Amino acid sequence: QQQVRQSPQSLTVWEGETAILNCSYEDSTFDYFPWYWQFPRESPALLIAIRPVSNKKEDGRFTIFFNKREKKLSLHITDSQPGDSATYFCAASASYNQGKLIFGQGTKLSIKP
Amino acid sequence: ETAVFQTPNYHVTQVGNEVSFNCKQTLGHDTMYWYKQDSKKLLKIMFSYNNKQLIVNETVPRRFSPQSSDKAHLNLRIKSVEPEDSAVYLCASSVGGGNYAEQFFGPGTRLTVL
Numbered sequence: 249q250q251q252v253r254q255s256p257q258s259l260t261v262w263e264g265e266t267a268i269l270n271c272s273y274e275d276s277t278f279d280y281f282p283w284y285w286q287f288p289r290e291s292p293a294l295l296i297a298i299r300p301v302s303n304k305k306e307d308g309r310f311t312i313f314f315n316k317r318e319k320k321l322s323l324h325i326t327d328s329q330p331g332d333s334a335t336y337f338c339a340a341s342a343s344y345n346q347g348k349l350i351f352g353q354g355t356k357l358s359i360k361p
Numbered sequence: 362e363t364a365v366f367q368t369p370n371y372h373v374t375q376v377g378n379e380v381s382f383n384c385k386q387t388l389g390h391d392t393m394y395w396y397k398q399d400s401k402k403l404l405k406i407m408f409s410y411n412n413k414q415l416i417v418n419e420t421v422p423r424r425f426s427p428q429s430s431d432k433a434h435l436n437l438r439i440k441s442v443e444p445e446d447s448a449v450y451l452c453a454s455s456v457g458g459g460n461y462a463e464q465f466f467g468p469g470t471r472l473t474v475l
Contacts, residue, residue: 341460347417348409351403354403
């Protein structure tokens with residue numbers, strides 16, 4: 249089944265803390281997992297992405313941890329800033345599927361100053 | 362300016378009317394997509410085109426019909442809109458019709474069906 253699930257639905261952390269956003273999937277043929285973020289009244293934009301050839305992808309304060317066996321991944325945001333407040337979408341696609349992205353339902357992250 | 366452009370920004374209409382949305386990208390990409398984002402922020406792909414060829418056609422009501430005149434333009438027509446069609450319609454584009462490509466989104470067209 250082509251489903252991507254995210255948890256929690258919403259998350260609030262204090263500035264400077266680490267926010268952890270979770271994602272799981274069912275289709276073992278998925279081989280590309282981008283995270284998009286969406287600020288209020290804006291469109292989604294790519295934040296960071298991982299392919300299962302590695303189990304970790306880092307870009308500054310943002311790190312994806314990937315567990316292929318459990319079909320889970322997580323996005324860690326260290327030293328959270330108020331400007332990180334957004335909705336984060338985990339997505340997945342399979343190489344045979346013409347770039348069709350399946351999006352999770354999103355996690356709304358709020359950073360308290 | 363290189364980006365994905367959509368018109369109109371907003372559209373309010375009544376049940377049963379026909380609407381058309383336009384999308385143009387100046388990024389030089391060859392693949393374009395239509396997504397629907399509902400009031401709960403759920404993002405779902407509807408269609409995608411690669412070089413004017415339809416390559417992804419999700420299960421959507423027949424009243425939705427996409428059209429691509431060239432690889433830089435993608436339109437969406439909805440015949441006889443229904444209340445559940447109220448949503449933001451997002452156009453996106455990417456390089457290549459396959460996997461691993463970053464998708465760039467336009468600002469969206471917000472449709473309200475009364």
